[in-house]
Amino acid sequence: MKIYADENMPLVQAFFQHLGEVVLFDGRKVTATELADADILLVRSVTTVNASLLDTNTKLRFVGTATIGTEHVDQAYLASRNIAFASAPGCNAQSVVEYVLSSLWYLAEHYQWQLSDKTIGVVGVGNIGSLLVRCLTALGLKVLQCDPLRHEEAESNFFHTDFNSLCQQADIISFHTPLTQEGKWPSRHLLNARSLARLKPDCAIINASRGGVIDNAALLDDLTAKAQRRAVVLDVWENEPDVLSALLPYVDIATAHIAGHSVEGKARGTQMLYQRCCELLGQPVQWQLQQLLAQPAMEKLQISANFGLPDVQNLARLLYDVRRDDAIFRHALSVKGFDWIRKTYPPRREFSSLQLSGKVIPDYLLQLGFSLAQ
Numbered sequence: 001m002k003i004y005a006d007e008n009m010p011l012v013q014a015f016f017q018h019l020g021e022v023v024l025f026d027g028r029k030v031t032a033t034e035l036a037d038a039d040i041l042l043v044r045s046v047t048t049v050n051a052s053l054l055d056t057n058t059k060l061r062f063v064g065t066a067t068i069g070t071e072h073v074d075q076a077y078l079a080s081r082n083i084a085f086a087s088a089p090g091c092n093a094q095s096v097v098e099y100v101l102s103s104l105w106y107l108a109e110h111y112q113w114q115l116s117d118k119t120i121g122v123v124g125v126g127n128i129g130s131l132l133v134r135c136l137t138a139l140g141l142k143v144l145q146c147d148p149l150r151h152e153e154a155e156s157n158f159f160h161t162d163f164n165s166l167c168q169q170a171d172i173i174s175f176h177t178p179l180t181q182e183g184k185w186p187s188r189h190l191l192n193a194r195s196l197a198r199l200k201p202d203c204a205i206i207n208a209s210r211g212g213v214i215d216n217a218a219l220l221d222d223l224t225a226k227a228q229r230r231a232v233v234l235d236v237w238e239n240e241p242d243v244l245s246a247l248l249p250y251v252d253i254a255t256a257h258i259a260g261h262s263v264e265g266k267a268r269g270t271q272m273l274y275q276r277c278c279e280l281l282g283q284p285v286q287w288q289l290q291q292l293l294a295q296p297a298m299e300k301l302q303i304s305a306n307f308g309l310p311d312v313q314n315l316a317r318l319l320y321d322v323r324r325d326d327a328i329f330r331h332a333l334s335v336k337g338f339d340w341i342r343k344t345y346p347p348r349r350e351f352s353s354l355q356l357s358g359k360v361i362p363d364y365l366l367q368l369g370f371s372l373a374q
């Protein structure tokens with residue numbers, strides 16, 4: 001059994017080696033010839049999986065992407081060849097939410113905002129968006145949600161604000177849709193010249209979904225045309241790895257599509273594909289994530305009775321501060337390149353890796369994902 005896997009897939013050897021020979025490849029450069037004898041193909045978001053990559057392979061049984069997004073995989077083609085497919089829904093949702101929270105705390109500090117005065121619009125309320133809404137609500141912040149697909153399903157306690165109204169009302173907008181080009185609600189260029197013109201002049205924009213959800217050229221026009229600057233956080237860019245670097249001076253936080261790259265988030269993606277493969281091959285699951293994850297640098301922390309909401313961001317910064325990733329990006333983009341930054345990403349542990357003890361642990365800390373000491 002030949003298992004071909006992206007070289008940036010943590011723990012792939014550890015999980016998969018009892019199922020077959022694991023061969024690693026460069027996901028951005030892999031060719032059809034390299035994959036000709038693969039039985040199983042495991043990719044990340046940078047590999048376009050379609051007929052031209054797979055037509056010469058006649059053995060392939062399974063393709064898995066260790067990511068939430070799936071727009072790089074031609075699923076209709078895989079189905080036409082009877083090749084099973086799996087993605088990793090929700091694997092790094094917590095990681096993306098921690099990225100957005102860190103960005104919000106940074107912006108609030110930098111611009112001296114009171115987040116409690118702001119209305120935060122969340123566009124796309126699936127795994128990531130709904131987790132974000134839960135965290136923001138736990139912190140007592142005002143949230144608007146836009147998800148026309150969920151709205152159409154008439155979920156009884158889902159309160160939807162249409163995109164145009166949300167653009168007019170929000171002080172901060174965070175995007176969490178998949179990238180889609182077709183259907184009733186395509187998300188490509190959802191934020192474009194027209195919708196940018198509807199925003200409040202100082203409405204902040206956060207994009208940790210896919211670069212193409214924002215028309216980057218229109219965003220640059222918006223940012224350069226006005227005397228008043230809006231705050232912008234971009235983790236994802238159109239045409240990665242070739243980003244529109246003219247945007248950089250106008251962007252408060254710029255990162256290399258790493259919002260989902262926590263240790264746990266990436267490893268969970270590998271684990272989800274491993275479990276699916278075992279099922280497909282009728283093999284027992286031999287490994288669980290907890291057996292393979294490295295011990296975090298910090299494990300336990302005592303919370304005192306004086307802990308309050310203003311302390312949350314200090315606690316979170318013990319684990320993650322988005323300014324680190326912004327600094328790496330600005331320093332290394334032109335010298336080392338976008339993919340180098342991603343490949344050498346320093347370990348980042350999720351909130352759950354820190355176990356809290358104390359007589360009373362505020363509920364909002366558990367809602368944010370911190371865990372209780374045993």
Ligand SMILES: NC(=O)C1=CN([C@@H]2O[C@H](COP(=O)(O)OP(=O)(O)OC[C@H]3O[C@@H](n4cnc5c(N)ncnc54)[C@H](O)[C@@H]3O)[C@@H](O)[C@H]2O)C=CC1
Pocket residue numbers: 068069070089090092093096123124125126127128129146147148149150176177178179180185186187190208209210235236257258259260261
């Ligand atoms: N920056 C990063 O590192 C990461 C980015 N992502 C991106 O985030 C996206 C969302 O992830 P999940 O929440 O887990 O996906 P999900 O599939 O659970 O939720 C997406 C939600 O967006 C909604 N939606 C679709 N089109 C929309 C539109 N035009 N307007 C408003 N809502 C719309 C859907 O109804 C759905 O509820 C992924 O598809 C992926 O592209 C995911 C993980 C990491």
Ligand SMILES: O=C(O)C(=O)[C@H](O)COP(=O)(O)O
Pocket residue numbers: 008044045046066067068069070092257259260261
């Ligand atoms: O899960 C997704 O969707 C993502 O965007 C991933 O976090 C991106 O990671 P790579 O697959 O590009 O390493």
